[in-house]
Amino acid sequence: MKQGALRTRESRTFRRAVAGWTRAGVAVAMAATTLAAVTAAVSRAEPVQVIKSGPSRVGLLELYTSEGCNSCPPAQAWFSRLAGDTRLWNDVVPVAFHVDYWDYLGWSDVFARAAFSERQRDYSERWKSTRIYTPGFVWNGQEWRGWFDGKKAVPATGGEAGVLTGAITGTGVDISYAPSVITGEEPIAHVAVLGMGLERKVTSGENKGKTLVHDFVVLDYQRVEITAHDGVWTGHAAWRAPRDPAPARHAVAVWVSTAQGDPMQAAGAFITPAAEGVLQLTRREGAFKMAKINKTDAEWRAILTPEQYQVTRQKGTERAFTGAYWNNHDKGVYVCVACGQPLFSSDTKFESGTGWPSFYEPVDNHNLASEPDNSFGWDRTEVICGRCEAHLGHVFDDGPKPTGLRYCINSVALNFVPQDPAESIKEASKK
């Protein structure tokens, strides 16, 4: 276990005021404005997946962890095994918050956020504790030391809490909570987008040389105001750009808590390929811009395969007719292999006969950047990812209508996210 100091209330309150919570109303208004201009392929309001609890209480198990802490990997490995536990989602919803207070030890955890450390400090303060530590478990709002004591079985929950529903739509998650018993309590809803199978090679700090696999990692977390009507509380959490790097698959966790933060009911699920497609479409339509990425050469080497590194960071070119996608005809979105930004849609892919995947336009011009490339004595235009500056390929002016452009892209610079529910998520991440 690793202990950290509790910061002062003044600094915490200040930072919270600066950061601000995303109020559901504001987020919905933003999404509506952006999406109104877009001709949607799917009805945006229709749920593609409904995550639902039964009336019995489902527990929320939080893990506070860090890639930079050498006592965390065993706890994370145990946490990952919940993926195969029959109690998963039925009795327990696991969420792993990565904290940033060990970043100074020499490894910056890409999943860590100050707000997550803040959340742990809030709990600690309520328990009248002066310490925070990793790995730290919180079971239904209470410190849980069972893992350290060797019990390693999540305690049972009991009683009825009411049905909590999270309906995944094109714009986000519609929350609905019907408590079993009507009380004076005014609950708050929480929505977390979780990443599964995130493999990370740690190259410095306490875990130097280790490859860590993270599951149930909180990639995005929002508190959402819900309002009551006829005893049912409802609200909406808008999709926000999922953080990098892209996971093998996503899950969504929804819970309601008291105003003080004590969980009352939880629900969660791995998202279906259809919901995954919706998430990608939301990204593709640019409802929420993804932040730029600047990584060192060593960091890129750590997360990319040698082939991906050679093409995207050293402007290499794969041999024609050898890549995974030149002959791919499935419907879906092609995202940057290095940072997950959506780049091309299958709708604009065409047969160029060159042996490289070819498109006549990107999903959004802002997602790409171009630079003149005069290497080898040719006058070409290089295409790079607008977010992480990965080399993707070149653009030529001998393409088909309506643009007349031919984006000639290396398969190895792309990841394909199928839109068809019949396609498996594994396919999307096979590279």
Ligand code: FE
């Ligand atoms: Fe990129």
